Amino acid sequence: MIVSIILPDLRPGGAERLHVNLAEEWGRSGVSTEFVLRNAVGELLNHLPASAKVVDLKAARVRNVLGPLIQYLKESKPDAIIAAMWPLTVFAPLAARLAGYQGRVIISEHSPLSIAYRRHGRLHQLVMRASQRVCYPLADVRVAVSSGIADDLASLSGLSLKQFTVIHNPAALGKVNANAACPEQLSGRPGPIILTVGTLKPVKRHDLLIEAFARLPASLGATLCILGEGPMREELEQQIDRLGLQGRVLLPGFAVDPGPWYGHSDLFVLSSDYEGFGNVIVEAMEYGVPIVSTDCPVGPTEILAAGQYGALVPVGDAHALSQAILAALTEKGDQAALKLRAKDFAIEIIAQKYLELLAS
Structure with missing residues (x-):
């Protein structure tokens, strides 16, 4: 199975890091991943699993991503795609429909959008709500990383709460090293x-x-x-x-x-x-x-x-x-x-x- 992970870039944010970790874990199950990035930049590029591929859509602005994404899906035909973070979560299912893509389309939101964008003005809110109402149903699965986000998305999009699946983030990696050396900056400090x-x-x-x-x-x-x-x-x-x-x-x-x-x-x-x-x-x-x-x-x-x-x-x-x-x-x-x-x-x-x- 080949899974395409669609992200803005690989700067060290929480959503970006967790997808890198998921790709590494999936690799152990024989699943290959392609990171399809609006712009192939970010520190985490150097920490991808060796088997992961990177596709650079080279879209200077978010609104420029639709055409390159349609072309990618027509040519590469991955078995499934996961798109994270609005507005990629509305562009990805739309691109899949326009490309005639037949694989699974999953979108995941990692932020309470009504709060994250509340200062962007009424027009922005209307565009966001309309884009969700039109494009979210085009995805096979809509994932929220917490129940609070699911509530927020249902309210924004007008979709039923039942149309969202809650999957918490894979933040426990099982890599605790109790014997790791103390970072130099913390060494020798007397208090907590x-x-x-x-x-x-x-x-x-x-x-x-x-x-x-x-x-x-x-x-x-x-x-x-x-x-x-x-x-x-x-x-x-x-x-x-x-x-x-x-x-x-x-x-x-x-x-x-x-x-x-x-x-x-x-x-x-x-x-x-x-x-x-x-x-x-x-x-x-x-x-x-x-x-x-x-x-x-x-x-x-x-x-x-x-x-x-x-x-x-x-x-x-x-x-x-x-x-x-x-x-x-x-x-x-x-x-x-x-x-x-x-x-x-x-x-x-x-x-x-x-x-x-x-x-x-």
């Missing part, structure tokens, strides 16, 4: 290590996390590590300087393998305004790291079972976040329970669910 992982962009609210961290007692001797890269680096560096947190808040950049960072941290914190799922929460749980998260729409509360596996605090509340961090650092967490919960999102389980959809 607080970690977050994510692109440095506004929705992740790293500014809120830094503000919450500044409220912790200095006697705690804690270090905050923000692992990731993105457009807000300069702004965050200025905030760190303004609050006098130099040397206590670290911005090491992007890490291909964040495992050693999880393995040598005492607490993981997610401070986002919204998430589609929250892969990094599962990644931290797999290492038994206690969790504090904003109760943001839509993924964290599903992963943490409404607070059973970690603390949930109101979105945008630096004081509540600071208090929850302090409480979590003084409590003894149940590592075994966290690791067991992470297994619900194991890649072998999720990969098999997708294969069942592909083969139906």
Whole structure:
């Protein structure tokens, strides 16, 4: 079986990384993958399975992707396609219909679109809703990576909730290395290590996390590590300087393998305004790291079972976040329970669910 994975690019986002991991897992079952990219750029290009092919549609803008995609489907005829992230999730089934494509068409959404695009204006909202209403039914399966996203998509598109299938992200990779060396930046620090992982962009609210961290007692001797890269680096560096947190808040950049960072941290914190799922929460749980998260729409509360596996605090509340961090650092967490919960999102389980959809 040949499966084509249609993505904008392979920059290191959550959706991009999980598809690379799925391709690697499928390869063990004899399934070949082709990454069909609007633009073949991104750090993850260097981390694809050796058997995976890359197809560059060379579409400068999203609206230019339809023609090259139709041509690709006519020529390559893969057994199935998976398209992720709107608007590719409407272009892909439309291209498949126009190309006379006979294989399985699966689309998957990884973000609560009504929130992600709410500031783009009424016309954009109307176009998004109309495109979903027309093109979603052209797909064989519509996947949402959380129940909250399924609810959001049903509301936006006007389709029945029953027309969406929820498959959580395969965020537990089973590659925990308890003996991994401590990253040099964390080595020798006397107090607790607080970690977050994510692109440095506004929705992740790293500014809120830094503000919450500044409220912790200095006697705690804690270090905050923000692992990731993105457009807000300069702004965050200025905030760190303004609050006098130099040397206590670290911005090491992007890490291909964040495992050693999880393995040598005492607490993981997610401070986002919204998430589609929250892969990094599962990644931290797999290492038994206690969790504090904003109760943001839509993924964290599903992963943490409404607070059973970690603390949930109101979105945008630096004081509540600071208090929850302090409480979590003084409590003894149940590592075994966290690791067991992470297994619900194991890649072998999720990969098999997708294969069942592909083969139906």
